[in-house]
Amino acid sequence: MQPQENVEQYGYRQELRRHIGLTDLVFYGLIFMVPIAPFAIFGQVYSISKGMPALTYAIGMIALLFTAASYAQMVKAFPLSGSVYNYAGRGIAPPVGFMTGWAILLDYIIVPSLLYLVASMAIHASIPAIPVWAWLLFFVVVNTVINLRGIRMTISLTKALITIELIVLGLFLAAGIWALLQGKGHGFSFAPLFNPDTFSWPVVFGAVSVAVLSFLGFDGISMLVEEAKGGSAQVGKAMRLALILAGALFIVQVWVAALLVPDPAGLIAHGDPGDTAFYDTAEIAGGSWLAHVTSTATAVSWGVADTMVAQVAVSRLLYAMARDRQLPSFLAKVSVKRSVPTNATLFVAALSIVVGLWMSSRDDGVGLLSSLINMGALIAFIVLHISVITHYVIRRKSTDYWRHLVVPLIGMAILIFVVVNANILAQKVGLIWLAIGALVLLVLYAMGRRPTPSGLTVAEEQHQ
Amino acid sequence: MNRPPLHHDLYLIAHDQTGKPLIHLSSLGVGLAGAVLLDLALSGRLEITQGRLAVYDRSPTGDMIADSLIPVILKDRDNRDVKFWLKKVAEDVYDRACGGLVAAGVLTRVTRRRMGVMSQTRYEPADVAPVVRARAGVRGAVEAGEQPDARCAALCGLVGVLRLESALHLAQPSGPLVNRLRAIAREYPRPVNEVIGVVETLISENAIALYR
Numbered sequence: 001m002q003p004q005e006n007v008e009q010y011g012y013r014q015e016l017r018r019h020i021g022l023t024d025l026v027f028y029g030l031i032f033m034v035p036i037a038p039f040a041i042f043g044q045v046y047s048i049s050k051g052m053p054a055l056t057y058a059i060g061m062i063a064l065l066f067t068a069a070s071y072a073q074m075v076k077a078f079p080l081s082g083s084v085y086n087y088a089g090r091g092i093a094p095p096v097g098f099m100t101g102w103a104i105l106l107d108y109i110i111v112p113s114l115l116y117l118v119a120s121m122a123i124h125a126s127i128p129a130i131p132v133w134a135w136l137l138f139f140v141v142v143n144t145v146i147n148l149r150g151i152r153m154t155i156s157l158t159k160a161l162i163t164i165e166l167i168v169l170g171l172f173l174a175a176g177i178w179a180l181l182q183g184k185g186h187g188f189s190f191a192p193l194f195n196p197d198t199f200s201w202p203v204v205f206g207a208v209s210v211a212v213l214s215f216l217g218f219d220g221i222s223m224l225v226e227e228a229k230g231g232s233a234q235v236g237k238a239m240r241l242a243l244i245l246a247g248a249l250f251i252v253q254v255w256v257a258a259l260l261v262p263d264p265a266g267l268i269a270h271g272d273p274g275d276t277a278f279y280d281t282a283e284i285a286g287g288s289w290l291a292h293v294t295s296t297a298t299a300v301s302w303g304v305a306d307t308m309v310a311q312v313a314v315s316r317l318l319y320a321m322a323r324d325r326q327l328p329s330f331l332a333k334v335s336v337k338r339s340v341p342t343n344a345t346l347f348v349a350a351l352s353i354v355v356g357l358w359m360s361s362r363d364d365g366v367g368l369l370s371s372l373i374n375m376g377a378l379i380a381f382i383v384l385h386i387s388v389i390t391h392y393v394i395r396r397k398s399t400d401y402w403r404h405l406v407v408p409l410i411g412m413a414i415l416i417f418v419v420v421n422a423n424i425l426a427q428k429v430g431l432i433w434l435a436i437g438a439l440v441l442l443v444l445y446a447m448g449r450r451p452t453p454s455g456l457t458v459a460e461e462q463h464q
Numbered sequence: 465m466n467r468p469p470l471h472h473d474l475y476l477i478a479h480d481q482t483g484k485p486l487i488h489l490s491s492l493g494v495g496l497a498g499a500v501l502l503d504l505a506l507s508g509r510l511e512i513t514q515g516r517l518a519v520y521d522r523s524p525t526g527d528m529i530a531d532s533l534i535p536v537i538l539k540d541r542d543n544r545d546v547k548f549w550l551k552k553v554a555e556d557v558y559d560r561a562c563g564g565l566v567a568a569g570v571l572t573r574v575t576r577r578r579m580g581v582m583s584q585t586r587y588e589p590a591d592v593a594p595v596v597r598a599r600a601g602v603r604g605a606v607e608a609g610e611q612p613d614a615r616c617a618a619l620c621g622l623v624g625v626l627r628l629e630s631a632l633h634l635a636q637p638s639g640p641l642v643n644r645l646r647a648i649a650r651e652y653p654r655p656v657n658e659v660i661g662v663v664e665t666l667i668s669e670n671a672i673a674l675y676r
Binding site for chain 1: 488491627667668672674675
């Protein structure tokens with residue numbers, strides 16, 4: 001038996017049928033990332049990067065390719081369908097695992113709020129008669145009902161949705177390139193990739209801290225490690241492929257859109273409070289029908305498809321932490337009748353309404369939510385890199401310094417630079433969130449409930 | 465076998481008189497798989513200790529599902545555990561249990577049109593007596609307060625974890641009733657409570673599965 005198949009040595013059993021191939025894994029990553037994700041946050045990325053969204057996405061992709069490499073190493077070491085919470089808990093120490101789980105929880109529990117808000121703003125751009133808050137309630141109710149009825153994303157539905165999103169993207173690119181050839185926009189240039197007049201590392205990395213949102217979800221592929229036909233090796237490969245594919249699509253679409261922005265200086269100076277910058281470029285490219293098609297595709301892909309996947313992901317994390325007695329046990333309760341984690345679903349729905357409505361009243365709502373989500377994810381990814389170094393180099397005395405030391409160090413350095421240049425409010429909230437997590441950890445210790453991931457016995461812990 | 469297989473009784477309890485399942489099929493499948501393993505264990509064919517299985521007796525039980533499982537377990541060189549086998553059996557146990565009940569004449573196939581258009585096939589009880597008898601054992605154990613045998617305790621435990629207490633039609637609040645059913649199962653820690661504990665875990669894991 002190959003090392004990656006030894007799930008049993010970690011107290012878990014090989015339970016899930018191995019029936020998901022490489023293509024399915026890549027499609028899963030793509031549906032989570034959303035191939036047309038930049039449609040929604042293009043204006044912000046353009047504004048913060050001072051007109052260089054293509055460079056921003058390219059750097060984001062490279063940074064996360066390093067993270068994917070570290071994920072691949074940890075999935076190989078601990079082939080469990082958990083998350084970075086599991087890898088840090090096992091790779092470093094259970095308390096670090098708790099804090100990492102807490103950090104990524106900020107990402108997971110807020111993601112649905114952002115998805116609902118973006119979807120609401122996108123559909124509001126097409127049907128302005130209905131306010132954003134009403135659309136938000138509509139999306140939350142529809143998704144909560146879908147989830148509570150036990151309706152789950154299937155492999156074939158994933159493929160169908162990805163195909164539709166790619167068709168919409170293809171339409172935009174064809175119309176956009178045709179429009180540029182017809183002399184609309186500013187003509188072809190490399191400015192979206194590199195503009196020496198506006199370039200500075202802090203500016204670009206500040207934009208990366210927002211753009212990285214579009215890539216979040218590639219890590220969701222790791223949750224399928226027990227079902228993947230090729231085990232952990234295939235999961236690592238799928239993560240890389242999904243990131244490269246998504247990155248290429250992101251770069252191309254923002255490049256074309258950047259060349260069609262009607263008022264570049266205005267967008268850079270005033271930002272995109274309505275988050276409609278991309279749909280404005282679509283209108284220039286193909287007319288109002290294309291603007292409606294792109295905004296509706298954003299609404300459906302963020303508000304329904306991605307939310308279905310994100311809901312399951314957050315339920316799994318809440319379940320794992322509640323099962324390990326690190327969150328209230330009611331979050332681990334499931335409905336046998338519907339086979340759904342009812343309490344976690346309702347909890348996330350309620351939170352999404354509160355956070356979504358609050359953020360819909362702020363001009364920087366989408367930007368702030370994105371920064372918060374990214375902050376949680378970036379902190380967790382930094383710890384993931386540390387996990388690789390700790391587990392392989394320090395504990396196992398690995399001499400494969402490239403994969404177990406250099407790659408994690410480079411990945412970590414890029415992510416730290418992104419965090420340092422992120423939105424100040426997001427940094428503050430991220431730190432407050434971590435401080436609350438540290439308090440919770442202290443309380444858990446005081447109550448004698450020291451964090452121990454399921455299946456990790458005390459003996460194993462001491463051995464490590 | 466004098467009594468019907470445990471999974472037959474569980475199947476009957478888990479459906480209403482129109483053949484509609486009362487709970488999600490992924491949960492029910494795991495419950496029926498637990499019933500198959502418990503039947504084998506309680507009839508002395510199988511020993512289940514600390515999650516591991518050992519075949520003691522290869523003689524047939526008369527139940528096709530259980531009898532087809534023994535050779536597969538014997539061939540397993542990796543000595544996989546209860547969780548693995550529950551998931552394996554759960555893959556098709558629902559259809560096989562239904563087929564077995566139809567073959568035995570307990571269920572009958574009924575096809576109706578929904579809203580006059582879509583046809584729907586259900587498997588209704590041909591006679592209410594087997595359903596009443598299946599429920600009666602569990603009801604008796606709960607109401608009488610006497611110590612039931614291991615088979616009845618297993619059925620009580622499965623009804624409890626599958627939250628089928630409403631099918632018993634007992635005038636008792638749901639929470640205490642489920643606690644009572646689980647307490648009955650706990651009287652038989654091995655193999656009954658052990659298998660039921662794994663069934664409960666798998667029900668939770670199914671609920672958070674990415675694909676199903």
